[in-house]
Amino acid sequence: MSRPKLIGGRAITATEAIEIRQTVFGSASAPPRGEWTRTGITFGHHNAEYPFGLRSPKNATRGLQSVIQAFIVKYFIFDNRPKEKSVPLEHLLKPSETEQVTALWTSISEILWNIGEKTKTIVCLPGELPHIGHSHAYFQDNVTEKLWMFEFNNLDDLQIFIKRYIFFFTDDPSPGALLFLYSAVWTRGFENVRNDLDASKGSHLMGNYEEGSLNIVTLLLSGRATPYLHNGVIYVGDEDHYALPQFGILSRSRVGLLIWDGAGEALRVQSRQPGSRLKTPALPVWVTSCMGHYGVIFNSNRELLRNYHAEKRFELHHYTCAGFFVSMTVDNRGQDDDGGANYQRQNTKVDGKESDAGVLQSTPIEKLIQTKWAESKISFLSAVDPAKMTL
Numbered sequence: 321m322s323r324p325k326l327i328g329g330r331a332i333t334a335t336e337a338i339e340i341r342q343t344v345f346g347s348a349s350a351p352p353r354g355e356w357t358r359t360g361i362t363f364g365h366h367n368a369e370y371p372f373g374l375r376s377p378k379n380a381t382r383g384l385q386s387v388i389q390a391f392i393v394k395y396f397i398f399d400n401r402p403k404e405k406s407v408p409l410e411h412l413l414k415p416s417e418t419e420q421v422t423a424l425w426t427s428i429s430e431i432l433w434n435i436g437e438k439t440k441t442i443v444c445l446p447g448e449l450p451h452i453g454h455s456h457a458y459f460q461d462n463v464t465e466k467l468w469m470f471e472f473n474n475l476d477d478l479q480i481f482i483k484r485y486i487f488f489f490t491d492d493p494s495p496g497a498l499l500f501l502y503s504a505v506w507t508r509g510f511e512n513v514r515n516d517l518d519a520s521k522g523s524h525l526m527g528n529y530e531e532g533s534l535n536i537v538t539l540l541l542s543g544r545a546t547p548y549l550h551n552g553v554i555y556v557g558d559e560d561h562y563a564l565p566q567f568g569i570l571s572r573s574r575v576g577l578l579i580w581d582g583a584g585e586a587l588r589v590q591s592r593q594p595g596s597r598l599k600t601p602a603l604p605v606w607v608t609s610c611m612g613h614y615g616v617i618f619n620s621n622r623e624l625l626r627n628y629h630a631e632k633r634f635e636l637h638h639y640t641c642a643g644f645f646v647s648m649t650v651d652n653r654g655q656d657d658d659g660g661a662n663y664q665r666q667n668t669k670v671d672g673k674e675s676d677a678g679v680l681q682s683t684p685i686e687k688l689i690q691t692k693w694a695e696s697k698i699s700f701l702s703a704v705d706p707a708k709m710t711l
Contacts, residue, residue, distance in 0.1 A: 360496035383532030576601030
């Protein structure tokens with residue numbers, strides 16, 4: 321089937337090409353990291369294991385793809401769930417190929433629309449020919465210099481457009497992840513992104529992170545590329561300097577964020593601690609950053625974060641775009657509670673050998689979950705190698 325050609329839009333200018341590359345990568349005179357120009361946003365086969373999941377290589381696009389994955393999970397479990405009847409989770413997470421595509425263009429549209437404060441969104445897609453030549457100020461990357469910009473002031477129009485041209489994002493190899501990031505940055509605005517970042521924390525989105533900068537994650541989750549994860553605004557200063565505002569998360573997100581960096585100094589830095597607006601989102605779906613590795617955890621009960629009793633004992637599911645999946649039970653009842661008095665953690669077989677509870681208690685995923693449920697005890701419901709739990 322022939323693919324539709326781009327119609328309308330306006331071509332990128334030389335000034336804009338330099339500015340978008342500087343804002344995202346820090347330089348326009350050097351090539352961007354190669355994975356950004358060749359990594360698409362792709363699902364596994366719909367008949368394969370975990371067909372709800374995106375699959376991406378272990379590179380700097382992983383954080384961005386994990387946010388999209390979280391919105392895809394939200395779509396399958398909550399947005400698209402039939403309201404008139406109960407549907408098992410395993411059925412909700414077995415989409416057809418058509419349902420995969422629908423979840424993707426819906427999620428991409430929702431994220432961009434939120435970044436644009438539900439008033440204006442700009443989508444960047446490449447044409448066939450470059451508009452800007454190679455020079456000492458601009459190093460061609462075969463994507464940025466070919467961009468066309470399309471502006472939308474209506475969510476329905478945005479969704480129709482993304483659906484029509486979804487192949488730009490899903491081809492693999494392709495710059496699909498970069499096109500989505502460019503669209504997010506363009507929608508937010510170059511100057512706004514730079515102001516969000518705070519010069520003391522970095523002047524551009526990228527950094528030397530194996531799976532991507534946290535600033536990209538906050539841009540996609542909250543609409544602002546802030547390095548600060550606390551609620552609202554706090555003022556920081558000392559006797560020698562005026563107190564300056566640090567803008568954190570200004571409203572509760574539909575999808576949350578949990579972070580565990582290890583027991584080092586970074587964990588004690590206030591700006592690395594998500595506030596309640598990220599830890600307690602509207603729905604029980606979280607992007608996770610565990611020792612620098614991104615993933616998604618989720619629960620299928622819409623009332624989990626609204627009902628104290630629901631949080632006493634419940635299941636969580638963890639998925640990464642490497643194709644790793646594990647389910648676990650989180651028990652918050654405590655030893656003094658009647659329901660938890662007889663709680664015993666189950667040993668789990670790893671490569672055919674018994675793994676004692678002490679090993680499992682030290683897994684990074686468990687520490688991550690305890691940043692939200694501090695006293696919880698966790699038992700894994702499927703065989704899992706602790707060494708692979710942050711892949």
